[in-house]
Amino acid sequence: MLFDLLLQPFLDYGFMRRALVGAAALALAGSPLGVFLILRRMSLAGDALSHAILPGAALGYLIAGLSLPAMTLGGLAAGLVVAMLAGAVARFTALREDASLAAFYLLSLALGVTLVSLKGSSVDLLHVLFGSALALDDAALLLLAGVATVTLFALALFYRALVMDTLDPIFLRQTTRLGGLAPFLFLTLVVLNLVAGFHALGTLMAVGLIMLPAASARLWTRDLAAALPLAAALGAGAAYTGLVFSYHSGTPAGPAIVLAAGLAYSASLVFGPAGGLTRLRRPSRHLEG
Amino acid sequence: MSPAAAPIRLVNLTLGYDRRPAVHHLDGVIAPGEALAVCGPNGAGKSTLLKGLAGLLAPLGGAIDRGGLPPRDIAYLPQVVEIDRSFPIDVFDFAALGAARRAGLFGGLGRAETARVEAAIGAVGLVGFEDRALDTLSGGQMQRALFARLIVQDLPVILLDEPFGAIDEAAIEDLLALIAQWGREGRTVVAVLHELDLARRAFPRTLLLAREAIVWGATEEALSPAPLARAREMGEAYDREARECRRDESLRERADAL
Numbered sequence: 427m428l429f430d431l432l433l434q435p436f437l438d439y440g441f442m443r444r445a446l447v448g449a450a451a452l453a454l455a456g457s458p459l460g461v462f463l464i465l466r467r468m469s470l471a472g473d474a475l476s477h478a479i480l481p482g483a484a485l486g487y488l489i490a491g492l493s494l495p496a497m498t499l500g501g502l503a504a505g506l507v508v509a510m511l512a513g514a515v516a517r518f519t520a521l522r523e524d525a526s527l528a529a530f531y532l533l534s535l536a537l538g539v540t541l542v543s544l545k546g547s548s549v550d551l552l553h554v555l556f557g558s559a560l561a562l563d564d565a566a567l568l569l570l571a572g573v574a575t576v577t578l579f580a581l582a583l584f585y586r587a588l589v590m591d592t593l594d595p596i597f598l599r600q601t602t603r604l605g606g607l608a609p610f611l612f613l614t615l616v617v618l619n620l621v622a623g624f625h626a627l628g629t630l631m632a633v634g635l636i637m638l639p640a641a642s643a644r645l646w647t648r649d650l651a652a653a654l655p656l657a658a659a660l661g662a663g664a665a666y667t668g669l670v671f672s673y674h675s676g677t678p679a680g681p682a683i684v685l686a687a688g689l690a691y692s693a694s695l696v697f698g699p700a701g702g703l704t705r706l707r708r709p710s711r712h713l714e715g
Numbered sequence: 716m717s718p719a720a721a722p723i724r725l726v727n728l729t730l731g732y733d734r735r736p737a738v739h740h741l742d743g744v745i746a747p748g749e750a751l752a753v754c755g756p757n758g759a760g761k762s763t764l765l766k767g768l769a770g771l772l773a774p775l776g777g778a779i780d781r782g783g784l785p786p787r788d789i790a791y792l793p794q795v796v797e798i799d800r801s802f803p804i805d806v807f808d809f810a811a812l813g814a815a816r817r818a819g820l821f822g823g824l825g826r827a828e829t830a831r832v833e834a835a836i837g838a839v840g841l842v843g844f845e846d847r848a849l850d851t852l853s854g855g856q857m858q859r860a861l862f863a864r865l866i867v868q869d870l871p872v873i874l875l876d877e878p879f880g881a882i883d884e885a886a887i888e889d890l891l892a893l894i895a896q897w898g899r900e901g902r903t904v905v906a907v908l909h910e911l912d913l914a915r916r917a918f919p920r921t922l923l924l925a926r927e928a929i930v931w932g933a934t935e936e937a938l939s940p941a942p943l944a945r946a947r948e949m950g951e952a953y954d955r956e957a958r959e960c961r962r963d964e965s966l967r968e969r970a971d972a973l
Contacts, residue, residue, distance in 0.1 A: 465803075584820065586820050589804070593798060593812075596793065600786070600790075601787065601788075601816045602770070604817070604820075650803045
């Protein structure tokens, strides 16, 4: 019975196994990035960048139809352009990064919707926005796994630079000449994961899988080295739970996965020892020193 | 200490923002191993001068000759440190970031560096606080942690902007002793100080600044009543309709006429 419920869908259907591998790959690499996004107070930047990807993907779609390489390259280019422009505007003008990012992603989104409507129907738009986790082909799986691999290696290699840039960017820039590149490296990784994620879950849902497990993990531990793997595990767990729920209830997979991550987030809000609500219920006697 | 300190020469230096000078036509030399206090009224350009020395602000005019020392060999403690104290890092790891330059972005710390970090934490009186997160420290303890990172950095020139802002008397004594120790080790220390008594106590030389140098010399001379009164007068002059400064050209014309 339990076996039927939890394992049978994946044993019976190849598309379920593919969906699980793809979503898990995105969670393993994306959720740790989400932890850094939260620490940098850029929680909404992921959302903004995911919108920014749209015109690039739409352009690829206009030129080559529903082709993975074209839409990926287009999305990657658009995401990077917006991220770099926002960073440059923040550096060289009076606007801060959040304001410039908001401006560019709104423009980008408007451009994307216009481009999609030029050719496609609203069904196509829904596909781009919400993805199709249950229709991942080999190329999409390879892209997801490749991006996850690159991201995890980059995180491991540049961990110290990312920590220093998040904590004290001026100090990093004084320590090493390459310090100014750290924010760009980080944003590139975020865009890469969003682009890979929008095939599995769609642009909107990919952000959910990046941010929700990260926010949950921060509520369980104050230790960054523990929060990163915890976020990855929570994300992979949400991918699995969401797929099982989606299979049995006949609901779309992407939203189901994000809802599963949201369930874990709600539980963390209440029970998380490093910032959850129960923390407020302290023992009545305080310590001696 | 890695490279030796060299004299730092300011040549007709003008620093500022949006063409408006905050430091105007400053000339002088900071000798290696010197402890120089920078005093003056609000808006005198003290922090701007430090930013310039640290290489974070390009001069509007003139030049800073650091004697071949790259800006990365200059330690700089800003007045308002843009550190997110809620970042999950403990005091030991924070102080250890001072070693990042030697360890590189990828290398491990090693036993010698670990010992150096422990010694630095001891020197600022934070023993027992190694595992504490930054957001559990008081303002004064945070300042001590920043000094520990400076010690670990082990650089020949150290710039301090209002380092004693939120600090109690005992901590000030400790940190002044540390600055004296740096002097004995041949390090150059330039500190912006608000409390003139601290300058008189620990800094042999003082630059009294009010956009231009009022006095650059021995501390008791620079901080005597007459120059201080003059600095106050010149302090917050801000001309909305300021014209372009022609001082360089008039100097040149005078030189040509000679």
